[in-house]
Amino acid sequence: MTRAxxxxxxxxxxxxxxxxxxxDGLARSAGIGxxxxxxxxxxxxxVSALLLVRVLRYLTTGQPGRVRTTRQRRRRSA
Incomplete structure (x- = not known):
């Protein structure tokens, strides 16, 4: 079993x-607790749902999700 x-x-x-x-917290009676x-x-x-989506995206594409900057997009198109 891999880390992912x-x-x-x-x-x-x-x-x-x-x-x-x-x-459970929403079903409780109102109070500080x-x-x-x-x-x-x-x-x-x-937090856990966002991390879960990130791991799922990695497992389906095989690459970590990286956001390319405008400079990187310009280099690829040139």
Whole structure:
């Protein structure tokens, strides 16, 4: 199992757990604890989902997603 596949499994599990924690926090009665749970799980969900998309993009294309600058685009077209 490669590093990318291991990251895929870990990030998938982390994303599912963060989503479950977010749903649990939204179902709780209003209070400081619920607010903290929702905020923390929302941040964790966003970060893990973004990293998961990045790993999936790497696994499907075989290349890390790099943004080319305008200068690099001009060199290729010239």
């Amino acid at each position: 596949h291991r990251s895929l499994l870990i990030l998938t599990a982390l994303t599912v757990l963060a989503l479950g924690t977010l749903a 619920a607010d903290v749970q929702v905020a923390a799980s929302a941040v964790l969900l966003i």
